[in-house]
Amino acid sequence: MTRPAKRTTIADVARAAGVSPATVSFVLNDTPGQSIPEETRSRVLEAVRRLDYRPRGSARSLAAGRSDVVLLSIPHLSIGPGITRFVEQFAASLADAGLTLVTHLAGAPGRPLPDVCAAVDASVVAGLDPFDEDTARGLRRAGADVVFTTDVEARPTLRGMGRLQAEHLIALGHRRLGYAMPEHPLLRKIADERLLGVADACAQAGIDPPLALDTKLDLTAMARAARRWRRESVTAVCAYNDEVAIALLAGMRHARMTAPGDLAVMGADDIPLARLTDPPLSTVAFDLEKVGRSLAEAVVATLSGGKPRVSPASLSPHVIHRAST
Amino acid sequence: MTRPAKRTTIADVARAAGVSPATVSFVLNDTPGQSIPEETRSRVLEAVRRLDYRPRGSARSLAAGRSDVVLLSIPHLSIGPGITRFVEQFAASLADAGLTLVTHLAGAPGRPLPDVCAAVDASVVAGLDPFDEDTARGLRRAGADVVFTTDVEARPTLRGMGRLQAEHLIALGHRRLGYAMPEHPLLRKIADERLLGVADACAQAGIDPPLALDTKLDLTAMARAARRWRRESVTAVCAYNDEVAIALLAGMRHARMTAPGDLAVMGADDIPLARLTDPPLSTVAFDLEKVGRSLAEAVVATLSGGKPRVSPASLSPHVIHRAST
DNA sequence: GTAGGTTACTAATGCGCTTAAGTAGTGAGC
DNA sequence: GCTCACTACTTAAGCGCATTAGTAACCTAC
Incomplete structure (x- = not known):
């Protein structure tokens, strides 16, 4: 691989400003404990601007x-409109x-996470869910701290979403719930956590546990699942996501079933199209921007030697009641 | 910020293997021109494994x-299932x-791209679309090469998608087309390019240019747009994306209009839900995995001093004809 | 037995920054 | 006039690697 053309360095900026590289560093980093006269500071910043200089990470x-x-x-299968709001807020914070x-x-073929971490020399690696122990150890070995959205008290969030879905349906009078599992094996870990939340709410209401069926994004497969739930006297289904x-809903239409008449349907994550389905979809949402901000706080705390923590109360998951239930 | 705990370095590996750091580097990088006896190589690799060592990027x-x-x-608004297939293939290649x-x-608030590039010290920055001149210059200043999916002959892809949408509808007999623009200003650049492709096909067929309307992901706004197209004798609409x-389609249902009877509807990008709408949505797709592989080839060529190029023929955009048209 | 080439390494340097320690000049207090 | 503290810097070292140049041992040909 060819070496790049010579780039501007702090030495170039120092020469242009008539100071030493250390002085440039003090100015750019606003280093505490250094007294730099305003005139010198301006001269340095003007040289930085004129040379279009950025320190090399x-x-x-x-x-x-x-x-x-x-x-x-980010597990690649979590990609969607909700994720972008979270990442935006996280990056800004x-x-x-x-x-x-x-x-x-x-989750894709490619480099394992610890190798990526070492390559970019990350000081913190953040995840939506905890990494397996080998990955976590590899990350620490590569010099990074590790934080999750589900750290400390935040773990109940996934389970909490399942619980909210079920509580909403139980409050509407349903006594026999189903659960629509996602197709892809990599999503099952998240789905299993959410299903536990649905099971929690059922146990607390003194009703049978939910009947979970595997599903696919396919009309006939969904129609078959819908008929199976109806045959088993399930009156409402919580889906893994929207x-x-x-x-x-599409499968039910195909099977000549209606929501919520034949089967009430509850989603999760509140994607933009959820409002536009026929009927509009009830779902559970949480403040993904707030998750982004909280995770950023956890990162900063970690880097300052503090203890990372994200409080679940701050995630404020809530039901959006639409016509599908 | 606290310094991390001492991490394993190449010096540690060298000590454990009983060789110099230079020898470890030669083994790990398979450096040409060095003759390392197999016994030494094995000893080094065993030490790397035992110490769980990764070089610091x-x-x-x-x-x-x-x-x-x-x-x-990635423009954050481009996030969706298609993008994940592309990124997977790009990363693997x-x-x-x-x-x-x-x-x-x-596109989100946060650091500008050249700053991010400098922070991670990237040697190549890849984009889905060309960056503005300031950004491109800043990236080069930060020491990176720049490649795009639309480099060299690939630019017609966006326009080609628009053209394919329109040609499909014209082939079905439509003589008055509409275009559904996206809501977000950041997507207009892409949409404008696709709209040009639709206009190209209309001009070539000798019919009026498409009637483009701004839209929102909102039932009443979409219903209003659908009625406006019908009032203007538009019989088919190309949408910016699926x-x-x-x-x-939801807005038309709300306005008591049907597809394709009252208005034929054509999408783009072929997201998984496109098959499940009522009626199932006709759309345009292209081989995003192939884009990922081609872009990776362009990156490798750039780093080897060659000229980056992506051939549009390889993107094989094609129509998926479903019931909405 | 010696010279020259090859093998199997090692020592040393420097990449571009941050940071600790050092230095020259200045001003106030005695 | 001298001493001490402060200001406004600068010098130099080192972070963890890749890479270049150098060295000692070995082998072959004459």
């Missing part, structure tokens, strides 16, 4: 012992703290 | 003059070439 990381990079691992966010879409719920 | 980049990191900039992919969701098309 690798050199900074090596010299300082830690980078400003936060790596977010990190930028406020002088940190840079990049993401890694996990996409699965929308596919179920 | 920052140190490698500083020493070698260029990193192994490729940064992909880069990994085969020893490169590491991370992504930056652009999500907009699905929203239009």
Whole structure:
């Protein structure tokens, strides 16, 4: 691989401003304990602007012992409109703290997460869900701290979404619930957690546990599942997410069944199309922007030597009641 | 910010294997021109395994003059199932070439792309669409090469998708087309390109240019747009993407209009739910995995000093004819 | 037995920054 | 006039690697 053309370095800026590289570093980093006269500071910043200079992250990381990079691992199957709101807020909050966010879409063939972490020299790796022990150990070995949206008290969120779905349907009088599992094996971990929440609510209401069926984003498969639930006297189904719920509505239409008459349908995640289905889909949403901000706070706390924590109360999951229930 | 706990370095591995750091580097990088006896190589690799060692990307980049990191900039509004297939294939192809992919969701508040590039010290920045001149210059200043999916001959793809949408409808006999623009201003650049393709096909067929209307993912707004098209004798609408098309189908239902009877509807991108709408949505798809592989080839070529190029013929956009047309 | 080439390594340097320690000049207090 | 503290910087070292140049041992040909 060819070396790149010579790029502007802090030495170039120092020469242009008539100071030493250390002075440039003090100005750019607003280093505490240094007294830099305003005139010198202006001269340095003008040279930075004129030379269009940006410090090289690798050199900074090596010299300082830690980078400003936060790596977010997203299971590629979680990609959707909700995720983008979360990432936006997370990135903005990190930028406020002088940190840079990049993401890694996990689960695909490609480099394992610890290798990616070492390659970009991330100081923190954030995940939506806990990593397996080998991955977590590899990340720490690569010099990174690890934080999750489900750290500390936040774990109940996934389960809490399932619980909210079920409580809503039970409050409407349903006594026999179903659960629509996602097709892809990698989503099952999340789905199993949400299903536990549905089971919790059923147990607390003194009714049978939910009848969980595997589903696919396919008309005939969904029609078959809908008929199976009806045959088993299930009157309402919680779907793993909105996409699965929308596919179920389509399958029911195909099977000449209506929602909520024949079967009430409850989604999760509140994607934009949920409002536009026929009937419009009831769902559970939570404040993904708030998750982004909370996770950024956890990252900053981790880097400052504190204990990462995300409070579930702040995630404020809530039901959006539409016509499908 | 606290310094991380001491991490394993190449010096540690060298000590454990009883060789010098240079020898460890030669083994790990399979450096040409060095003869390392098999016995020594095995000893080094065993020490790497036992110490769970990964080279630090920052140190490698500083020493070698260029990193192994490729940064992909994705407009956050492009996120969807199609994008994940593309990123998967792109990442896998880069990994085969020893490169590491991370992504930056652009358009959100947060750091500008050149700053992110400098922070992770990326050697190549890839984009779905060309960056503006300031951004491109900043990226080069930060030491990165820049490649796009629309580089060289690939630019016609967006326009080609529009053309395919229109040609399909014209072939079915439609003589007055509409175009459903997306709501978000950041998507207009892409939409304008696709609209040009629709206009191209109309001009070539000798019919009026398409009637483009702004739309929103909102039932009443879509119903109003549908009525407006009908009032203007439009018989078929090309939507900016599948999500907009699905929203239009919902709006038409709300306005007591049917597809394709009252208005034929054509989407783009072929998301999974497109098969499940009522009626199932006709759309245009292309091989996103192939885009990922082609872009990876362009990156490798760029790093080897070659000229980046992506051939549009390889993207094989094609129509999927369903019941909405 | 010696010279030259090859093998199997190692020592040393520097990449671009941060940071600790050092230095020259200045001003106030005695 | 001298001493001490402070200001406004600068110098130098080192972070963890890749890479270049160098070295000692070995082998073959004459």
